[in-house]
Amino acid sequence: MNRPPHTAITAIGILALAGCCALSAAAAGGGPVDTHGAASVSGTVRLDGLAPKPTHIAMASDQNCAKAHPSGASSEDVVVGPNGALGNVIVYISDGLGPASFDPPPTPATLEQKGCMYTPHVVAMQARQKLRVTNEDGTTHNIHPIPQNNREWNKSQPPGMQPLEETFPREEIAIPIKCNIHPWMKSYLAVFKHPYFAVTSKDGSFDIHNLPPGNYTLMAWHEKFGTQVKKITVGAGASKVDVSFKSPLGN
16 A cells, blocks of 8 residues: 655655554454564664755745744654654555554644644554644644545644544554645654554664564565565564665666
8 A cells, every 4th residue: 555655745754653552463364463482673764875955945935834934944854863864754564464453552643733834754653553743833724634445635734723533444644744834744654553652752763562473575675765664573672674775776
C-alpha cells in the first residue's frame, strides 16, 4: 500500500515511536501475541549523496504566518544532518507478523499547526487511534487529508478552536495532508494495523520495541526518495539495521 514518492513537503524529524501496545495484541481468532524474548530493532537511515537544497517558503499572503518567521522559512521535505543522517523516514515492519490484530493505544497521535507549519512533518499512528489536531496560530487553517484507503475529510480550524479529533480505520502509508488556505503547509500521515513502526529523528535514528523474534520484512519510506526494503531476522535482545537512500543528485 505504499504510495509513490511525492516531491514536496517538510520534515523536522522527531522520533515518533508508536507502538508499545504489543502486549495487549491478540491474534485474530486466537490467543495473545507471544512477546516472550521480545526484541528491539534500531538503526540509522542515511542519504547517500548530495542533499537537495531547501526551498524558500513565501508567507507574505498571511501576515500572521510571516510574523512567525522573521528570518524566513524553508521547506522541510528533505532534512539531512551530519554524515547524511535522514530525518522523517517512516521505518516499519511490512511483513512477517502473521494474522495478529492489535488494539490502538489510548493516547492520541498529535499534529500541531504552529507558525503556519505542521509539526511533526510526518506523523505515524495505528489504525483506530485518535489523531488530535491543534491550531496554535492566530489565523484559520484548513486541515485536509487526502487518503486513498480511508475517508477523506476537510475541516476548518479557526484560532482558539478546540482540538480536532479524527480516526483512520485502515492501514495506509502515507496520506498527504494539506491546508487549503496556506498552500505551503503539507504533511504526511502513516497509518498502521500494528505498533511496529517509527519515524526517524533529525539524526536519522529509529527504534522499534517489543517485536517478537522471527523473520520480517523491514521497509523504509521517504516522501521524495521512495522506499527501501530489507529482510531481517530478529532474535531476543537488540538488533541493528541501517538503511540508505541513494540521492538522485549523485555524489
